[in-house]
Amino acid sequence: MDIETQVIHGGNQEDPLTGAVVPPIYQTSTYHQYELGGEAAYEYTRGENPTRFALESVLANLENGQYGYAFSSGMAAISAVMGLLKAGDHLIIASDVYGGTFRLVHQILAPLGITYTAVDTADTSAIQAAMQENTKLVYLETPSNPLMHVTDIRAASDVAHAAGKLVVVDNTFASPYNQRPLELGADIVLASGTKYIGGHSDVIAGYVVTRSKELADQIKLIQLSVGAVLSPQESFLLQRSIKTLALRLERHNDNALEIAKFLAEQDQVAHVYYPGLPGSADYEVARKQMRGFGGMMSIDLQPGLDTKYFVEHLKLFTLAESLGGVESLIEVPAVMTHASIPREIRLANGIKDELVRLSVGIENIEDLKEDLRQGLAAL
Structure with a gap:
């Protein structure tokens, strides 16, 4: 099935007990065990819940995996994967x-004796150079947050697997609609799952999917x-979304x-970070491995312009953290x-x-352009 059909019919989309088209919310902490x-x-x-199990099967199906696990936040999901390290x-x-x-x-794992190297993962030779005998995981974020760098997942995986390392991909910015890392x-x-999977800025969630029974x-x-x-x-809300x-x-x-x-043509904007622009260094890789380029981008205003004034005086782009909701956000x-x-690490990494990072929502495109136009003109 194409993903447009999978989101409706993939995984366990109905209740096996009653046939209810929408799985019910099993709001219970424990279950009657009939035999000691x-x-x-x-x-x-904490271990088993039918509503969560239904969601996990849908998530595994969307990512073309076999095993899915839903967590209380994206960071909880990341922490679970980092739990594979010692x-x-x-x-x-x-x-x-x-x-x-x-x-x-940096602050939790490193003091526990887990070392790390940060590299430009869009450069597979940099990944290769950073490999150590004790390297266990290569953690990719593509497109990256916030500079929208796109890593060639196939090439990076080939390099990592040749050295016997695991590859983990944070697919938050793309979502399984645009990209399937597995x-x-x-x-x-x-x-x-808070972001595009939830899509309505009303759920905090995260998930992990793999094809490996061992993992x-x-x-x-x-x-x-x-x-x-x-x-x-939250499992119910996420499956609905x-x-x-x-x-x-x-x-x-x-x-x-x-x-x-639009922003690339504005005099007040020095640079637009978006892999969908043909002039972008990430364009060819993104076009090869992504269905669409996503709703995220970042910009540099021209030197000397007041970033604070700009983000505070937009009317449709809400100044807020997070992303992937139907409403447009800026931060x-x-x-x-x-x-x-x-700060020194941030600056060194661009x-x-x-x-300024933008999460472009699903409002009328002309209204969004007009909002940005008036905000930039005010500068």
Whole structure:
């Protein structure tokens, strides 16, 4: 099935007990066990819940994997995958990785004896050069947050697998509608379900999908042991939102491409970071491995212009963190999403203080252009 059909019919989209087209919310913490010491399909919702199981099967289907696990946030999902590491292991991450991921690696994992190297993962030779004997994971974020760099997942996976390393891809910016990392060689795909999967800025969630039974068993153990599972209510909301994923992403893709072209023509804008622009260094790779270029982009204003004034005086683009909702959002990474990264590291990796990140929603395109036009003109 094409993904436009998968979002409606893929996975367990109905209740096996009653045939209800929409799986019910099993709002329970525990289950009646009819035989002491007997085997029960459901014992405790931290481990098993029908509503979450239904969502997990849909997510695995969308990412073309076999095993899916839903978590209470995107960072909980990332933490679960990082739980595959132990003291003495080495990790390769992208130099412009999301600030929350960097904070986890730098402030939580590093003191536990897990080392890391940050490189431009769009350069496979840089990944190769960063390999160490104790490297276990190559963690890719593509398109990256916030500079929109696109890593060739197939090429990076080939390099990593040749050295016996695992490849993990954060698919948050693309979503399974635009990109399927497991089909390109990745071992694990994860994402913040808060973003395009949820799509309405009303759910915090994350997920992990793999095709490997061995990796799945490890992730399941971490999910059960740590307990950062998605609740039945959020699982229900996420599965509901998935049904419109294809429709929403088609509009996000179209709107963002138009906005990127529009901003590239504005005198107040020095640079647009968007892989859908033919002049972008990431364009060819993105076109090869992505169905659409996504709804995310970043811009540099011309030197001397007041970034704070610009983001505070837009009317439709809401100044807020997060992304992927139906409404358009705007933020300044250095102050907001990437503030946890030391400034000297941010600057060295191209994340300037004046960088502005946009999440383009599904509003009328002319209204969005007019909002940006008046905001830029006010500068």
